[in-house]
Amino acid sequence: MNTAEQITPTVEPSEPLPWAEICARYPDQYVCLLDVVPVERWSPAIATGRVAGHGPTRLDASALVREDVRITRWSVVYTGEPTKPLRRPPVFFE
């Protein structure tokens, strides 16, 4: 085992889970998903995914995955119902 392998944290994602099961296990938080299968090609709706992290913020959920250089593709999704209204950045910059 080389040095890089020794310091790389090991991400142990779950088995593929249906989206409803992910929401039930990790309610109202962010989940970091690998191997996402959409309900339809190019759809943002998730059929299944492997949970590799979870937490109250996007960065908490993906903390381990971001440390693992072997993983280069993932999604972070919120499992609850958003409660705040949409806001847009103001268009005027200086």
Added chain:
Amino acid sequence: MKISRPFIRLGELLLVHAEIRGPRATMTARLVFDTGAAATTLVPEFIEALGYSARDGGQPKRMHSALSEEEGYTLEVAELSVLGVMTPNFEIHVFDLDRQGFDGLLGMNFLRHFNFEVRPAEQRICVELISGDWKPVTDGG
């Protein structure tokens, strides 16, 4: 050429699938199809996970609204694929949208390059390229 892609609803918002490539990772995103937004926008946490930081963007800029003044910045992501087309080096705004459920807004600096048609009954958006350096994609966006 016309391209059709599915969307899902989040309340009254329409969310589309996108893939965005950065120096660290390629991440899938849920973007609001937002004709009311001038700029395509991503939240800072998403940008950080892609491998960018505020230092990769321009100088921090103050954004003024009638009610507030907040800081944000712009940067070019390596590649954006959404609604079936891919473009390299696309400029996005980085701004804290302070809301769960999506990663950013697909704004008019992207959408103005297309004729588009929202078909709510079918939950699909059809786009037709009218300008710009865009390539259809068969995977991802």
